[in-house]
Amino acid sequence: MKQVRINAGHVGLVFKNGDYQRVITQGKHWLKFNESVIKYNMLLPFNTPVALDILLRDETLSSKLTVIEIKDNELVLVYENNLFKNVLTSGRYAYWNGLLAYKFVTADLNKIEITEDISKSLYGKSELSKYIRVFEVAAYEKAIMIVDDEVTKTLERGTYHFWRNQQTIKIAKADLRQLQLEVAGQELLTKDKAAVRINFYAQYKVVDVETALMHNKDYEKQLYIVLQLALRVFVGSYTLDELLDEKENIAKAVLEQVKSQVAKLGVNVLHTGIRDVILPGDMKDIMNQVLVAHKKAQANVIMRREETASTRSLLNTAKLMEDNTMLFKLKEMEYVEKIADKIGEITVAGNGNVIEQLKDIFSVNK
Numbered sequence: 375m376k377q378v379r380i381n382a383g384h385v386g387l388v389f390k391n392g393d394y395q396r397v398i399t400q401g402k403h404w405l406k407f408n409e410s411v412i413k414y415n416m417l418l419p420f421n422t423p424v425a426l427d428i429l430l431r432d433e434t435l436s437s438k439l440t441v442i443e444i445k446d447n448e449l450v451l452v453y454e455n456n457l458f459k460n461v462l463t464s465g466r467y468a469y470w471n472g473l474l475a476y477k478f479v480t481a482d483l484n485k486i487e488i489t490e491d492i493s494k495s496l497y498g499k500s501e502l503s504k505y506i507r508v509f510e511v512a513a514y515e516k517a518i519m520i521v522d523d524e525v526t527k528t529l530e531r532g533t534y535h536f537w538r539n540q541q542t543i544k545i546a547k548a549d550l551r552q553l554q555l556e557v558a559g560q561e562l563l564t565k566d567k568a569a570v571r572i573n574f575y576a577q578y579k580v581v582d583v584e585t586a587l588m589h590n591k592d593y594e595k596q597l598y599i600v601l602q603l604a605l606r607v608f609v610g611s612y613t614l615d616e617l618l619d620e621k622e623n624i625a626k627a628v629l630e631q632v633k634s635q636v637a638k639l640g641v642n643v644l645h646t647g648i649r650d651v652i653l654p655g656d657m658k659d660i661m662n663q664v665l666v667a668h669k670k671a672q673a674n675v676i677m678r679r680e681e682t683a684s685t686r687s688l689l690n691t692a693k694l695m696e697d698n699t700m701l702f703k704l705k706e707m708e709y710v711e712k713i714a715d716k717i718g719e720i721t722v723a724g725n726g727n728v729i730e731q732l733k734d735i736f737s738v739n740k
Contacts (some may be wrong), residue, residue: 585640
């Protein structure tokens with residue numbers, strides 16, 4: 375016989391020749407011949423040296439244990455005194471009762487939604503994060519959730535967590551902000567066969583996410599083609615001069631033309647515009663020559679108009695002076711004044727009165 379001591383917070387399992395006999399608790403105990411004891415800390419999970427079913431036949435031992443059985447498609451989160459401890463996968467686990475208050479939360483991995491009472495603060499824990507899939511939908515986005523190639527629901531902005539299992543989850547996102555599409559460098563022919571290159575743009579928004587993402591492939595490329603074809607039709611129906619004059623009207627016409635078509639893409643075109651109409655080098659030279667000639671013609675017309683007005687004014691003045699001697703004398707004095715302003719010095723030679731000589735200089739014999 376020998377004596378063993380079991381301290382507080384521990385238990386002992388007594389075996390005889392390898393067979394389980396009984397459980398002993400705190401205190402001193404005598405062991406019989408061929409008996410041995412294995413001591414366990416009750417703060418730690420119970421790891422049995424023999425089949426657990428054999429030990430659980432002992433009601434005394436069974437009452438001291440909490441046994442957790444986890445299926446292949448399950449996870450169990452273990453809490454000790456309301457604090458998260460770890461995650462258990464499929465298997466059978468036993469915990470000692472008495473010292474710690476255990477809480478076990480079972481999660482069903484056959485579903486993807488996390489409906490269990492699990493704080494989101496635990497999702498980032500290394501023990502749990504490997505079993506969770508995370509998807510981000512930005513504040514300016516909306517997304518379609520596809521599970522096993524089937525659309526399940528629409529996701530608004532936010533962070534989403536799902537259980538990681540054999541089901542495939544895909545997230546297709548669409549930007550809900552106002553977007554701009556450039557249709558640049560389009561080589562087009564006008565009605566009068568002039569080759570021009572046009573830079574065109576359109577501003578649009580996605581209004582039906584499911585239609586845009588699920589019913590159309592590359593909706594933005596399709597929108598580009600719709601705008602490109604509509605632009606070709608309208609440019610081809612205008613001459614070059616009309617095109618340059620009607621740029622704004624053409625852009626509005628393209629907008630009205632494509633609105634019904636792009637609705638099938640799940641988008642709404644808000645505004646269109648022609649940014650540039652670029653002419654080839656030879657055409658640009660011709661247009662410059664036409665512009666110069668046009669401006670010269672305008673300048674000649676203005677000069678002729680001014681000359682005609684000036685001549686008419688002189689004629690009217692001459693008629694008035696012919697009929698009115700006093701007006702003639704006033705005009706004469708005006709011109710004498712102008713001439714005097716430009717004379718720096720007057721030399722009077724010979725005999726005679728100075729005043730009379732000046733009078734002779736400026737007088738006009740009629």
